[in-house]
Amino acid sequence: MTRHVVARAADLPPGTRKRVSVENRDIVVLNIKGELFALSDKCPHKGASLCGGLLTGLVRSTTPGEYQYDRAGEILRCPWHQWEFDVRTGRSYCDPRRLRLMQFPVAIEAGANVVEGPYKAETFNVTVEDDYIVLDVP
Amino acid sequence: MPLDDPMGPAITTDNGKGSAAPNRLAVIDGDIHPAVRSMADFKPYLSKRWWDHYETYGMRRKHGSANGEPYPKSAPLACRRDAWPEEGGRPGSSLRLMQEQHLDAYGIEAGILGPLGNTGQGEMNLELSAAMCSATNDWQRDTFTRPEKRLKAGLVVPYEDGVASAKEIERCGGDTDFGQVFLLTRSAEPLGNRRYWPIYEAAERYNLPIGFHVFGTSGHPVSGAGWPSYYIEEGAGHSTSCQTVVTSLVIEGVFEHFPKLKVVMIEGGFAWAPALAFRLDKIFERMRNEVPHLKRRPSEYIRDHVYFTTQPMEEPDDRRHVLDIMSWIGWDKLLFASDYPHWDFDDPFRAFPAGVTTEQHRRICAENGKSVFRLN
Amino acid sequence: MSADWKGAIDCDAHPHVPNIDALKRHMNDYWSETVDVRGITAFDSVAYPPNAPITMRPDWRADKSRGRARADSDAGRAAAALMDRHGFAHSILNCLYAVQLIRDEHMAAAFCRAVNDWVSAEWLDRDPRYRASIVLPLQNPELAVEEIERCASDKRFVQVLALAMGEHPLGKSHFWPVWKAAEKHGLAIGIHAGSSYHHATTGSGWPSYYLEDYAAQSLAFHTQLGSFIAEGVFVKFPKLKLVLIESGVTWIGPYLWRLSKFWRGVRLEVPWIDRSPIEFVRDHVRLTIQPFDAPASGETVGRLMDQLQSDQMLLFASDFPHWQFDNDDMLPVGIDATLRKKILIDNPLATYPRLGGSHAA
Numbered sequence: 092m093t094r095h096v097v098a099r100a101a102d103l104p105p106g107t108r109k110r111v112s113v114e115n116r117d118i119v120v121l122n123i124k125g126e127l128f129a130l131s132d133k134c135p136h137k138g139a140s141l142c143g144g145l146l147t148g149l150v151r152s153t154t155p156g157e158y159q160y161d162r163a164g165e166i167l168r169c170p171w172h173q174w175e176f177d178v179r180t181g182r183s184y185c186d187p188r189r190l191r192l193m194q195f196p197v198a199i200e201a202g203a204n205v206v207e208g209p210y211k212a213e214t215f216n217v218t219v220e221d222d223y224i225v226l227d228v229p
Numbered sequence: 230m231p232l233d234d235p236m237g238p239a240i241t242t243d244n245g246k247g248s249a250a251p252n253r254l255a256v257i258d259g260d261i262h263p264a265v266r267s268m269a270d271f272k273p274y275l276s277k278r279w280w281d282h283y284e285t286y287g288m289r290r291k292h293g294s295a296n297g298e299p300y301p302k303s304a305p306l307a308c309r310r311d312a313w314p315e316e317g318g319r320p321g322s323s324l325r326l327m328q329e330q331h332l333d334a335y336g337i338e339a340g341i342l343g344p345l346g347n348t349g350q351g352e353m354n355l356e357l358s359a360a361m362c363s364a365t366n367d368w369q370r371d372t373f374t375r376p377e378k379r380l381k382a383g384l385v386v387p388y389e390d391g392v393a394s395a396k397e398i399e400r401c402g403g404d405t406d407f408g409q410v411f412l413l414t415r416s417a418e419p420l421g422n423r424r425y426w427p428i429y430e431a432a433e434r435y436n437l438p439i440g441f442h443v444f445g446t447s448g449h450p451v452s453g454a455g456w457p458s459y460y461i462e463e464g465a466g467h468s469t470s471c472q473t474v475v476t477s478l479v480i481e482g483v484f485e486h487f488p489k490l491k492v493v494m495i496e497g498g499f500a501w502a503p504a505l506a507f508r509l510d511k512i513f514e515r516m517r518n519e520v521p522h523l524k525r526r527p528s529e530y531i532r533d534h535v536y537f538t539t540q541p542m543e544e545p546d547d548r549r550h551v552l553d554i555m556s557w558i559g560w561d562k563l564l565f566a567s568d569y570p571h572w573d574f575d576d577p578f579r580a581f582p583a584g585v586t587t588e589q590h591r592r593i594c595a596e597n598g599k600s601v602f603r604l605n
Numbered sequence: 606m607s608a609d610w611k612g613a614i615d616c617d618a619h620p621h622v623p624n625i626d627a628l629k630r631h632m633n634d635y636w637s638e639t640v641d642v643r644g645i646t647a648f649d650s651v652a653y654p655p656n657a658p659i660t661m662r663p664d665w666r667a668d669k670s671r672g673r674a675r676a677d678s679d680a681g682r683a684a685a686a687l688m689d690r691h692g693f694a695h696s697i698l699n700c701l702y703a704v705q706l707i708r709d710e711h712m713a714a715a716f717c718r719a720v721n722d723w724v725s726a727e728w729l730d731r732d733p734r735y736r737a738s739i740v741l742p743l744q745n746p747e748l749a750v751e752e753i754e755r756c757a758s759d760k761r762f763v764q765v766l767a768l769a770m771g772e773h774p775l776g777k778s779h780f781w782p783v784w785k786a787a788e789k790h791g792l793a794i795g796i797h798a799g800s801s802y803h804h805a806t807t808g809s810g811w812p813s814y815y816l817e818d819y820a821a822q823s824l825a826f827h828t829q830l831g832s833f834i835a836e837g838v839f840v841k842f843p844k845l846k847l848v849l850i851e852s853g854v855t856w857i858g859p860y861l862w863r864l865s866k867f868w869r870g871v872r873l874e875v876p877w878i879d880r881s882p883i884e885f886v887r888d889h890v891r892l893t894i895q896p897f898d899a900p901a902s903g904e905t906v907g908r909l910m911d912q913l914q915s916d917q918m919l920l921f922a923s924d925f926p927h928w929q930f931d932n933d934d935m936l937p938v939g940i941d942a943t944l945r946k947k948i949l950i951d952n953p954l955a956t957y958p959r960l961g962g963s964h965a966a
Binding site: 303414415416417418419420421422447448449450451452453454455456457458459460461462464465466468469470472473474476477480481498500501503504505507508509510511512513515516518519520541543544545546547549550551553554557572573 | 657658659769770771772773774775777800804805806807808809810811812813814815816817819820821823824825827828829831832835836853855856858859860862863864866867868870871872873874875883896898899900905908909911912914928
């Protein structure tokens with residue numbers, strides 16, 4: 092497991108997402124209302140980049156005409172075929188057992204820790220003043 | 230945690246992104262949708278009379294909706310979220326983005342255009358229909374096929390008026406920028422009906438195949454069983470409108486009268502075709518005396534004259550089922566199509582399941598299109 | 606008698622109403638007089654032109670030279686041709702008298718009552734092995750419910766009957782009171798090929814040839830199946846069984862692949878469909894096996910059967926007197942003994958609770 096610094100925290104404010112490449116993996120990092128999620132960016136169906144997908148709520152129903160809507164902004168829809176993925180589990184709605192996105196631990200670390208620790212930051216220099224988004228990638 | 234791919238490994242893991250490898254397949258794409266940035270793009274190609282008419286009365290298709298669709302799509306304009314041009318306008322309206330994101334990215338050697346929307350097809354006023362079709366054809370040529378030689382235009386015709394349609398084919402058919410005549414599957418009468426024969430006669434003369442693309446407004450319920458409620462029903466049901474077209478062309482004797490005619494069924498999938506052919510053969514066996522103008526079994530006409538684009542690719546749980554279907558239809562009759570920039574897009578390198586051999590894949594993606602579309 | 610068919614349950618046979626007088630006897634005074642006053646002679650449908658080959662097998666046709674009526678106009682002759690000859694346990698009668706053509710919903714209800722009473726008196730009472738479907742005036746769902754309530758106490762009615770092409774797709778909530786009544790009484794819903802002809806038989810208008818009309822029937826079944834699933838009928842009425850009768854069968858796999866793929870992308874508009882449409886079909890939908898649209902190749906038939914991914918979906922049917930097969934070739938080639946038994950006996954028993962099988966709900 093290697094920890095990778097992928098962005099300055101300030102560059103990924105709530106409501107934004109970023110596609111990063113780490114260890115030959117494309118990963119989409121999302122900031123949803125201040126909470127960070129990191130998931131494989133490649134749709135397991137046909138390989139579209141999920142970074143271009145829409146975040147919506149989850150609608151469920153137990154009977155025709157009923158629409159139980161919640162978890163606004165936590166369902167990532169593939170930009171191509173509109174399949175839904177839960178950002179908290181990586182699982183698809185339509186086939187949760189077989190079709191799911193790999194999840195990666197993601198956190199904000201203070202620059203002071205990042206400068207000292209065993210991190211890899213390939214694309215930019217880190218400074219002690221800023222906070223950084225750090226991904227654990229196996 | 231390995232990620233399962235329920236369709237098994239694809240032909241190649243290359244998803245088309247990045248630079249083209251030197252010996253990559255030169256793909257022929259049977260269904261790309263160009264779009265206007267706005268209706269003003271058609272203005273230079275319309276007479277003042279028809280532009281003023283359009284501005285005053287708009288388009289009137291047989292679904293009652295002045296704008297938008299009676300069955301709202303699953304995404305705006307039924308498009309991929311990643312296909313909206315940065316410079317504005319609709320997906321499909323930017324040649325630059327189409328080149329970068331699609332033609333270059335996937336190594337498309339030839340792409341066949343199919344204009345949808347306010348092209349005049351299905352418009353109730355037949356004169357406006359004809360004027361808009363002409364405008365659409367001229368606009369395609371200036372905007373897409375002249376600047377980009379990989380693209381071939383779909384020659385749209387006001388198909389509810391067979392004579393006017395033949396005239397439009399006369400007007401444009403000699404231009405090699407056009408790769409097919411483009412019709413929609415929902416029509417006022419089944420498309421093998423004699424009122425449409427002038428279209429087939431002209432197309433055959435110009436060596437143009439007829440592409441029948443799903444959608445259209447017929448003025449009838451979308452199904453013989455009435456109007457369904459939901460987009461999922463309308464969408465899944467497009468295969469039935471394709472079956473109506475094929476049945477009508479065969480049974481009405483279009484292929485007897487126009488023996489060189491080739492037709493392409495576009496965007497209705499293809500897995501329905503064998504069951505339909507089995508059904509028609511069986512019924513024909515019982516009641517051939519009703520249709521003495523047919524000299525061969527329905528499946529034979531289908532085998533010789535009908536091509537199928539593969540998109541949206543059928544994806545059964547067991548991929549052997551779709552491989553059976555593909556072999557029954559014939560590996561020489563299937564044509565790759567992407568449907569770019571629409572949401573149910575297929576990628577030429579990931580659409581097909583394991584079990585399709587490299588040679589079969591090459592035929593579907595690169596070879597078969599050459600024998601049907603007018604690519605020159 | 607061929608032992609091969611012993612105990613089979615024939616899920617589609619058609620009794621023929623010989624003339625208007627046969628129905629008048631089952632009408633009240635007003636409707637009986639109306640038939641005469643207005644000169645109503647028949648409601649026969651062009652869905653099965655009387656002399657078209659598919660409408661009747663040659664050996665079941667009337668033969669004036671021998672003074673023989675058509676085989677489907679007499680309960681005794683039909684019983685001899687089906688249950689006596691082959692040893693079927695039951696034949697389920699689906700009367701196709703074209704009540705669906707009628708625009709006046711009250712007249713439609715009167716004709717439905719007459720047809721159901723005629724089936725009861727002239728067929729069910731004549732041979733205890735017969736079972737039947739209740740013909741419904743779906744022109745008005747309230748009247749259809751009334752007809753179910755009127756007939757349901759007679760347990761020989763095992764199903765309610767609709768046609769593949771009516772005014773609206775049958776999954777729409779407009780029809781739910783009817784399906785609710787059917788579920789309550791343990792009646793399956795049967796949809797048979799045919800049309801009300803209240804609008805064109807294809808989404809692109811009226812075809813020229815009868816052959817196209819018959820071909821188009823299978824397309825209407827696509828719509829009906831999509832409608833029942835998308836509208837959530839099986840969510841609302843979880844005990845229902847839907848039987849697609851004379852649909853051609855082999856269209857269903859490819860259609861379900863499309864429907865299920867669409868569902869993955871657009872399920873947000875029908876969130877009550879909380880699993881793949883294919884799963885609903887396996888639980889709720891059955892198909893009668895005549896006609897089976899396939900070439901006479903055991904290998905091809907086997908591959909097509911495999912598409913169903915279930916051995917519970919097919920129900921045996923003779924489709925008497927329609928000309929779907931010759932001699933006794935009532936099943937497609939290439940069906941093994943295990944599947945054959947399921948199709949002939951087990952699956953019908955599991956589909957129709959009123960047949961009293963061990964699978965009955």
